Amino acid sequence: MGVRITVPVAKVLAVLLNEPDGEHYGLRLMQQTGVASGTLYPVLARLQDAGWLTARWEDEDPAEAGRPVRRYYQLTAEGVTHARAVLAELRATTTVADTTASAQARPAW
Template sequence: MRMTIPVAKVLAALLAEPDAARYGLDLMKATGLPSGTLYPVLHRLQDAGWLTADWEEVDPAAAGRPARRYYRLTAEGVTAARQALAELRALAPRTGPALGGPAGAPAW
């Protein structure tokens, strides 16, 4: 898996609650990523076996909205995501303010 800032943001959001199922709009809000960036990342994670995706079983007319597609990290995904983010943090420059975050913190 190629680790990019968007991938790191998505993994960090999913790892915040690794057992929770999250849907696209929820992840867009958590990561600040637009849909055109988020969904390709989700598809790559799913193709890598790090993520599962399932449609919610809801009647759109009764719910007043379309069915949501929920994403959840697999056991392999949790392990791989934790390792990948730890490696990324170890490599991250310690110039947080230049990246938009506090000193010493990666910007994702």
């Protein structure tokens, strides 16, 4: 797959999968994930380099919009497939780890 799955990457993928066909922009992704811009944009660049995301600048006049032009990110079909697989695997391993930790924490009586 070529993408190292860190906590910020998992958070971004989870938000993107909430609306897999949608276009997402940086500020909104920061708000939804709690990931700072200095972490978010490198994550988006890595996902784009891996072919999981496409990116485009909006066709909007910043003066008319009253804000900077947005760069929109969208999952590719390959990205949707990989993101679902990665998050499912992450959930499965987290569940196993939680179960093991709970079992170890319980008294043996």
